[in-house]
Amino acid sequence: MHKFNTIVIGGGASGIIAAINAKRIGKDVVICEKMPRLGKKILVSGAGRCNISNRDLSASHYNPEARELVKSVFSRFGGDDIKKFFSKLGLKLCSEAGRLFPVTNQASSVLKVLEEELRNLKIPIEFDFEVNNIAGLARGFKVESKNGKSVSGDYVIITGGGKTYPSLGSDGSCYVLAGSFGHKIIEPVPSAVPLLVKDRFCHLLQGQKIQCIAKSVIDGRIKKEIKGELLFTKYGLSGTAVLDISEDISIAINRLGKKDVAVSIDMVPFIDGPELEEEIKNRLQKKGFAREDLMIGILPNKFSLVFRDLFKGASVKKIAEILRDKRFSIIGTRGWNEAEFTTGGIDTGEVKENTLESKLKKGVYFAGEIMNVNGERGGYNLAWAWASGFVAGLTE
Numbered sequence: 001m002h003k004f005n006t007i008v009i010g011g012g013a014s015g016i017i018a019a020i021n022a023k024r025i026g027k028d029v030v031i032c033e034k035m036p037r038l039g040k041k042i043l044v045s046g047a048g049r050c051n052i053s054n055r056d057l058s059a060s061h062y063n064p065e066a067r068e069l070v071k072s073v074f075s076r077f078g079g080d081d082i083k084k085f086f087s088k089l090g091l092k093l094c095s096e097a098g099r100l101f102p103v104t105n106q107a108s109s110v111l112k113v114l115e116e117e118l119r120n121l122k123i124p125i126e127f128d129f130e131v132n133n134i135a136g137l138a139r140g141f142k143v144e145s146k147n148g149k150s151v152s153g154d155y156v157i158i159t160g161g162g163k164t165y166p167s168l169g170s171d172g173s174c175y176v177l178a179g180s181f182g183h184k185i186i187e188p189v190p191s192a193v194p195l196l197v198k199d200r201f202c203h204l205l206q207g208q209k210i211q212c213i214a215k216s217v218i219d220g221r222i223k224k225e226i227k228g229e230l231l232f233t234k235y236g237l238s239g240t241a242v243l244d245i246s247e248d249i250s251i252a253i254n255r256l257g258k259k260d261v262a263v264s265i266d267m268v269p270f271i272d273g274p275e276l277e278e279e280i281k282n283r284l285q286k287k288g289f290a291r292e293d294l295m296i297g298i299l300p301n302k303f304s305l306v307f308r309d310l311f312k313g314a315s316v317k318k319i320a321e322i323l324r325d326k327r328f329s330i331i332g333t334r335g336w337n338e339a340e341f342t343t344g345g346i347d348t349g350e351v352k353e354n355t356l357e358s359k360l361k362k363g364v365y366f367a368g369e370i371m372n373v374n375g376e377r378g379g380y381n382l383a384w385a386w387a388s389g390f391v392a393g394l395t396e
């Protein structure tokens with residue numbers, strides 16, 4: 001039976017790059033992918049546009065536990081290397097406020113150039129190969145699939161992703177493989193995920209969008225605040241600002257079982273502190289606005305539906321307070337099918353910083369979202385996938 005040098009488990013962003021890099025430096029490599037095609041998540045990323053990376057890849061954009069690892073990996077394959085890598089494959093990039101996208105605005109262009117390179121390099125791909133066991137051999141490993149196939153090789157790179165969008169392939173099954181070598185898995189929770197709220201406010205305003213400052217408030221303390229878009233939905237809150245503060249909330253609710261979890265919304269961040277009370281006073285007194293119509297021209301007209309009750313009998317100061325700090329008690333998060341990435345995964349303390357080899361099992365490497373490395377939205381998760389895939393592919 002043919003023995004490969006390197007077996008890559010998973011053909012997503014990190015697995016594809018790992019295989020390309022391994023082959024380019026002369027290794028005999030194979031990809032084992034459970035789905036009938038590669039890179040399904042690349043295709044949906046960035047709402048189909050694929051926000052491939054970011055101009056500023058400093059480690060502060062990642063979770064604190066992962067920063068040393070992230071720094072080490074980007075020092076070997078950083079933002080410029082990612083750009084050069086894709087440019088050499090013929091992919092032209094453009095930047096929007098530091099976020100990098102293909103100029104075609106099509107995620108399919110990204111996958112196409114990667115698939116082309118895999119073909120040029122003649123890298124074999126085993127499709128419909130869902131790995132469910134990695135057996136140790138006297139030298140190397142035998143990687144076995146659920147449907148009875150197997151391949152063997154000297155090194156294994158596990159790049160099976162996290163748990164989001166299981167229909168695209170990554171369902172957490174690779175945590176089990178890592179666990180079989182004794183790896184600790186930090187409990188995965190959905191991140192960049194919409195939030196569940198039981199409040200008539202959301203129900204009445206579903207579909208409405210505003211610019212706001214959203215803050216996560218856990219046990220009465222503000223954890224994070226972001227300026228951006230808020231979208232009311234029939235089940236709660238979404239929009240970029242909410243997705244960007246959802247990580248701490250998801251950890252608090254889904255991992256730590258906390259109950260005192262809220263979001264505070266400043267609905268009028270574009271009006272300065274004292275100006276707001278002036279504006280309200282002026283509207284009530286001089287202009288004679290009805291209370292429900294008080295914010296017309298500032299917030300969407302539909303807000304009248306909620307302001308009628310909310311502002312009833314309230315003083316000017318109280319109205320200003322409501323507009324500045326509308327609290328929503330969070331009762332849960334939407335699930336894996338609506339989360340952009342996974343917070344949690346393989347404990348980064350058990351992975352060698354310079355090579356991404358397991359500290360527990362020689363010859364086993366990791367790359368991508370399977371590790372407890374979570375970047376902010378804005379190209380940070382794909383940047384991590386490319387860079388960690390490149391470094392793991394060296395199997396040093």
Ligand SMILES: Cc1cc2nc3c(=O)[nH]c(=O)nc-3n(C[C@H](O)[C@H](O)[C@H](O)COP(=O)(O)OP(=O)(O)OC[C@H]3O[C@@H](n4cnc5c(N)ncnc54)[C@H](O)[C@@H]3O)c2cc1C
Nearest residue numbers: 010012013014034045046051131161169368369379381382
């Ligand atoms: C809707 C959405 C939008 C996103 N947009 C962006 C964005 O614009 N920018 C950004 O930076 N990040 C974005 N992300 C996150 C980013 O796409 C991921 O972090 C990244 O793709 C992870 O790459 P990966 O290779 O680690 O894992 P994946 O892409 O999940 O790949 C894992 C592969 O392993 C295969 N696999 C899993 N288990 C097995 C097994 N047991 N055997 C064999 N194969 C297996 C899977 O089928 C899959 O092909 C987005 C994510 C989502 C869901």
